[in-house]
Amino acid sequence: MLTPRYYARTIGAGAAATIQAYGRYISIVSISASTVFLSIDDDTPQQIISGTRLDCADRRYSRLSFFNTGGVPAVLILLLSEIEVADLRGDALLAAISASLAAIDIDTSAIDTKINTGNGHLVNILASTAAMVIDLAALEVLVTAGNVDLAALEVLLTNAITAVSTGGGTQVLTIATVDDAAGANQACREAFFWTPDADIHFTLGAGPADVNDPLVPANAPITIAINNTVLLQFWNQGGGNETVNIVWRN
Helix, strand or coil, rough: CCEEEEEEEEEEECEEEEEEEEEEEEEEEEEECCCCEECCCCCCCCECCCCCECCCCCCCEEEEEEECCCCEEEEEEEEHHHHCCCCCCCCHHHHHHHHHHHCCCCCCCHHHHHHHHHCCCCCHHHHHHCCCCCCCHHHHHHHHHHCHHHHHHHHHHHHHHCCCCCCCEEEEEEECCEEEEECCCCCCCEEEEEECCCEEEEEEECCCCCCCCCCCCCCCCEECCCCCCHHHEEEEEECCCCEEECCCCC
């Protein structure tokens, strides 16, 4: 039985994306401004919007095809499940999780190559992760970023599961125009950030961010499980100094 699972996809203007998954229910959590159509298996495509919920109880789907017919990229968050899931769109926590999933949606096609070419530390990491409770999404981002010291990565993973909650704090980044910045080197378990401006691009990992990374919506707090705020990377494409506010906790 398919456990309820979130999927996040960024679909370019005029592009298509396919998700191979079995299930009976489809919930469209959010779609950024664009026009997107959905085809279930080989059915005729139908337009979907944020909040669309589809009941396929009389059969199980195996393939979902999405088509972006709009002129801008679309960020799509959806929930697939074998059983009906309650509508939690009004829950602030769900909204924050959805925004985080969209922000960390990355191209993982190169992960296998990077893992195969890693140094001897990779063997130790793979053995350790079998017994660790870790944030798999954060691990994928760190590995995909490449060019990292795998020994240091092992230390970060160990700290992520042994940290004791001692409080938290805040950071305020002032970023000059056409420049990058990152959070401070502050160990944590979770952080959320927001910016009052609409010209800030964001990436997660070793960085630095640049103009090709996704834009952060203005005044829309984003929450993410992360073990150090230095992994929050930003780029200012605006015409003057702009700010990013970070709140972290252990």
